Amino acid sequence: xxxxxxxxxxxxxxFFFLSRSYAQPAHVPASVIQHLRQQCSICMKKxxxxxxxxxxxxxxxxxxxxxxxxxxxxxxxDEAYAHSLQTIAGLEGRQDSSLYQYAYFIKAKVLYYxxxxxxxxAQYQFLLKSYAKDPVIISQVYSNIGEAYLEQGNYTLALQYxxxxxxxxxxxxxFVSTKNYYHNKALCLFHLEKYPESEALFLKNIELEKQNxxxxxxxxxxxxxxxxYYNQFLDSKxxxxxxxxxxxxxxxxxxxxxxxxxxxxxxxxxxRKLYPSALAYRKQYELxxxxxxxxxxxxxxxxxxxxxxxxxxxxxxxxLQQEADLRDAAxxxxxxxxxxxxxxxxxxxxxxxxxxxxxxxxxxxxxIITQQKEExxxxxxxKDRLFSIVAHDLRSPVHAxxxxxxxxxxxxxxxxxxxxxxxxxxxxxxxxxxxxLLDNMLHWALGHTNQLFFRPEKLHxxxxxxxxxxxxxxxxxxxxxxxxxxxxPTIFMLADLTSTRIILRNLLDNAIKYTHQQGSIIFExxxxxxxxxxxxxxxxxxxxxxxxxxxxxxxxxxIREDTQGNRSTGFGLELCKMMAERNQxxxxxxxxxxxxxxxxxxxxxx
Amino acid sequence: xxxxxxLVIEDNEADAQRITSLLQQKGYIVCPVANNLAKALELFDSxxxxxxxxxxxxxxxxxxxxxxxxMSSHEQNKRPFIFLTSATDKETFDTARxxxxxxxxxxxxxxxxxxxxxxxxxxxxxxxxxxYFAMATEPASVLLQxxxxxKRGNTLVKIMAAEIRFIEVDGKYCKLAYGADxxxxxxxxxxxxxxxxxxxxLRTHRNYMVNVKEIARINLQDHEIVLQDxxxxxxxxxxxxxxxxxxxxxx
Numbered sequence: 049x050x051x052x053x054x055x056x057x058x059x060x061x062x063f064f065f066l067s068r069s070y071a072q073p074a075h076v077p078a079s080v081i082q083h084l085r086q087q088c089s090i091c092m093k094k095x096x097x098x099x100x101x102x103x104x105x106x107x108x109x110x111x112x113x114x115x116x117x118x119x120x121x122x123x124x125x126d127e128a129y130a131h132s133l134q135t136i137a138g139l140e141g142r143q144d145s146s147l148y149q150y151a152y153f154i155k156a157k158v159l160y161y162x163x164x165x166x167x168x169x170a171q172y173q174f175l176l177k178s179y180a181k182d183p184v185i186i187s188q189v190y191s192n193i194g195e196a197y198l199e200q201g202n203y204t205l206a207l208q209y210x211x212x213x214x215x216x217x218x219x220x221x222x223f224v225s226t227k228n229y230y231h232n233k234a235l236c237l238f239h240l241e242k243y244p245e246s247e248a249l250f251l252k253n254i255e256l257e258k259q260n261x262x263x264x265x266x267x268x269x270x271x272x273x274x275x276x277y278y279n280q281f282l283d284s285k286x287x288x289x290x291x292x293x294x295x296x297x298x299x300x301x302x303x304x305x306x307x308x309x310x311x312x313x314x315x316x317x318x319x320r321k322l323y324p325s326a327l328a329y330r331k332q333y334e335l336x337x338x339x340x341x342x343x344x345x346x347x348x349x350x351x352x353x354x355x356x357x358x359x360x361x362x363x364x365x366x367x368l369q370q371e372a373d374l375r376d377a378a379x380x381x382x383x384x385x386x387x388x389x390x391x392x393x394x395x396x397x398x399x400x401x402x403x404x405x406x407x408x409x410x411x412x413x414x415x416i417i418t419q420q421k422e423e424x425x426x427x428x429x430x431k432d433r434l435f436s437i438v439a440h441d442l443r444s445p446v447h448a449x450x451x452x453x454x455x456x457x458x459x460x461x462x463x464x465x466x467x468x469x470x471x472x473x474x475x476x477x478x479x480x481x482x483x484x485l486l487d488n489m490l491h492w493a494l495g496h497t498n499q500l501f502f503r504p505e506k507l508h509x510x511x512x513x514x515x516x517x518x519x520x521x522x523x524x525x526x527x528x529x530x531x532x533x534x535x536x537p538t539i540f541m542l543a544d545l546t547s548t549r550i551i552l553r554n555l556l557d558n559a560i561k562y563t564h565q566q567g568s569i570i571f572e573x574x575x576x577x578x579x580x581x582x583x584x585x586x587x588x589x590x591x592x593x594x595x596x597x598x599x600x601x602x603x604x605x606x607i608r609e610d611t612q613g614n615r616s617t618g619f620g621l622e623l624c625k626m627m628a629e630r631n632q633x634x635x636x637x638x639x640x641x642x643x644x645x646x647x648x649x650x651x652x653x654x
Numbered sequence: 655x656x657x658x659x660x661l662v663i664e665d666n667e668a669d670a671q672r673i674t675s676l677l678q679q680k681g682y683i684v685c686p687v688a689n690n691l692a693k694a695l696e697l698f699d700s701x702x703x704x705x706x707x708x709x710x711x712x713x714x715x716x717x718x719x720x721x722x723x724x725m726s727s728h729e730q731n732k733r734p735f736i737f738l739t740s741a742t743d744k745e746t747f748d749t750a751r752x753x754x755x756x757x758x759x760x761x762x763x764x765x766x767x768x769x770x771x772x773x774x775x776x777x778x779x780x781x782x783x784x785x786y787f788a789m790a791t792e793p794a795s796v797l798l799q800x801x802x803x804x805k806r807g808n809t810l811v812k813i814m815a816a817e818i819r820f821i822e823v824d825g826k827y828c829k830l831a832y833g834a835d836x837x838x839x840x841x842x843x844x845x846x847x848x849x850x851x852x853x854x855x856l857r858t859h860r861n862y863m864v865n866v867k868e869i870a871r872i873n874l875q876d877h878e879i880v881l882q883d884x885x886x887x888x889x890x891x892x893x894x895x896x897x898x899x900x901x902x903x904x905x
Binding site for chain 2 (some may be wrong): 515540
């Protein structure tokens with residue numbers, strides 16, 4: 049009794065070990081596989097074509113059966129299960145087929161390996177009741193049901209099925225099956241605490257193992273026997289078996305068995321207070337535990353490797369995806385590059401256009417500037433001339449008027465009517481001259497700056513000439529000049545009234561100025577070559593070629609004095625010329641010192 | 655026969671005085687001088703001028719142009735007008751031109767220019783040829799509605815159509831018989847017949863239109879119409895019906 053509290057771990061260990069020992073054979077016995085393969089039409093004919101047959105054969109179930117068989121052989125339980133189910137489905141309505149029982153058998157077997165014992169047992173029992181015909185299969189079914197019950201801990205039922213197997217198949221059973229039968233039965237009895245019977249069976253089993261020279265089997269069997277003895281507190285009987293178990297386990301090479309053997313030895317030695325050896329065994333155990341862990345680690349590694357492989361696959365896929373993405377990106381980049389280039393080209397063209405435009409604008413601007421410069425120079429000359437006229441030609445007559453008026457005032461106070469008359473005439477004359485000079489100046493300036501109102505209209509020539517002459521009649525009369533007009537009343541012309549008047553006024557003015565007393569001036573007009581030509585002829589002092597040249601070339605320095613000693617500015621003729629040209633007409637001067645001057649102005653008729 | 659009535663719109667007193675006296679010398683009737691826009695508008699209504707002489711600038715404003723525009727905006731107020739200005743610059747003229755003036759008169763001007771401007775304005779207003787009055791060798795006239803503007807000497811006078819005794823074809827154009835005088839008018843008899851009031855003149859012959867009031871007798875035997883002063887005009891049977899109808903209506 050002193051050991052009692054210490055037994056529990058041992059028993060537990062035994063349980064652990066036993067369950068492990070039966071959970072482990074996930075291998076269908078080779079003989080069974082061989083037997084099943086003989087039932088498979090594919091295996092019997094052309095194993096290599098099995099894959100070919102999967103696709104498009106009318107007997108798909110045969111292919112499924114073959115596949116389930118192969119999967120079972122290679123311990124791919126899930127695959128085997130799936131194929132067996134498909135085989136069963138394929139054989140629906142043909143349950144009498146021999147293949148049906150084998151498919152069912154595989155299905156049940158897989159369930160067993162999956163530790164779904166209840167399900168497995170149900171399937172086996174169904175198979176036994178209805179379709180199982182092949183004795184090999186029936187034998188397997190019985191022993192498997194027994195094993196399943198044993199795994200479930202239902203030892204009575206397990207024993208019952210083992211006994212059935214013994215009754216039906218022990219005679220003529222192969223060695224492995226027999227050995228398993230003894231072992232399993234011994235375990236059942238042991239658990240049912242029928243120790244004498246189980247002891248006998250264990251010994252029988254050991255004998256068989258010895259015949260077979262199976263170290264692993266011996267190790268397991270010795271351990272089971274040792275456990276039984278130890279459970280019965282027969283320590284002296286148990287200990288040598290534990291030692292033997294350990295010895296065979298060392299040779300067997302099954303690590304889990306060896307590990308359990310060490311642990312058992314350690315527990316036993318500990319209970320015997322042999323602490324150093326117990327410690328040594330424990331250490332060995334722990335070492336193995338670690339190594340099994342390591343092995344688990346290896347398994348895990350393998351799993352990880354698989355995981356890694358799948359990850360690799362995934363990563364390959366990802367890589368391909370990425371490559372595709374990259375290609376897309378590259379395409380995008382290329383299209384973007386192309387777009388960019390296009391935009392750049394357009395931008396460049398635009399820039400070029402802008403530059404060209406700017407250049408054109410600059411050229412235009414510089415042309416405008418040059419033009420403006422010329423205009424400015426002209427205006428400047430004009431301004432200078434206007435100033436010089438104001439300084440000389442305008443200032444002196446106005447001053448003369450001022451002086452004369454002072455003279456008139458003093459003559460009035462002196463009550464000298466004769467003097468007053470003379471001075472008044474002089475003032476009137478000067479004022480008239482000055483006014484016409486001013487008027488010319490104004491029109492000249494306006495004409496040059498394009499500010500003059502200009503509107504050609506139909507003019508009755510005789511009327512216009514009459515109007516102009518009207519103003520000069522007193523002047524002509526004063527010089528006793530005979531003014532004659534010979535204008536046909538039917539002549540009309542197209543000209544601007546104001547400028548025409550200016551021309552005629554100036555010509556008449558000049559004619560009067562440069563004609564001596566009692567001379568004559570004649571206006572004549574005629575239509576020549578679709579033009580209305582007006583001639584102003586005088587019998588005046590005339591001009592020689594030099595002066596004529598000077599007038600034509602606008603050399604204002606060569607101006608001269610009229611018959612009364614008044615200086616001319618040359619303004620008048622220049623203005624006439626300008627105005628005639630603006631009216632699309634012309635002005636020509638013919639002159640000589642003897643006969644006087646003739647000026648001809650021509651205007652368009654229409 | 656009465657003289658043309660002229661409204662002078664001018665803010666410069668001396669110029670106004672000069673124009674007025676020149677016009678009066680010529681025998682024109684001159685309305686009181688208007689020196690601002692308000693007065694001009696008032697006088698236009700009260701004096702009822704036949705022609706206006708307008709200074710473009712009144713007290714530095716373009717009021718002359720405003721007046722011209724106002725006058726031209728109503729059909730019944732339309733009159734020939736003359737722009738009077740001392741400005742020769744383009745801008746002023748361009749502004750003035752928008753009112754379609756009938757003539758311009760630039761200061762300083764002489765009486766011939768004034769005369770011509772008036773004639774030109776009337777000619778243009780009547781859509782007559784430019785310089786028609788100036789060119790005419792014998793007394794000429796133009797027709798405005800039912801008034802004849804006749805040039806007598808150097809002056810234009812008005813004759814109401816009703817005062818014309820008869821109209822006689824003279825070559826291409828016609829002559830108007832007023833009292834003992836005859837005035838040329840550059841219109842065909844047909845044109846005049848269309849323009850004159852129907853009830854005033856009767857077509858009596860290929861060459862004559864006679865004022866109804868002037869007809870004293872119709873001598874059918876001799877094919878002539880005897881006028882109030884005893885003179886006789888040829889009468890064509892062709893127009894008999896028209897004449898009889900006119901008289902029956904008159905009775």
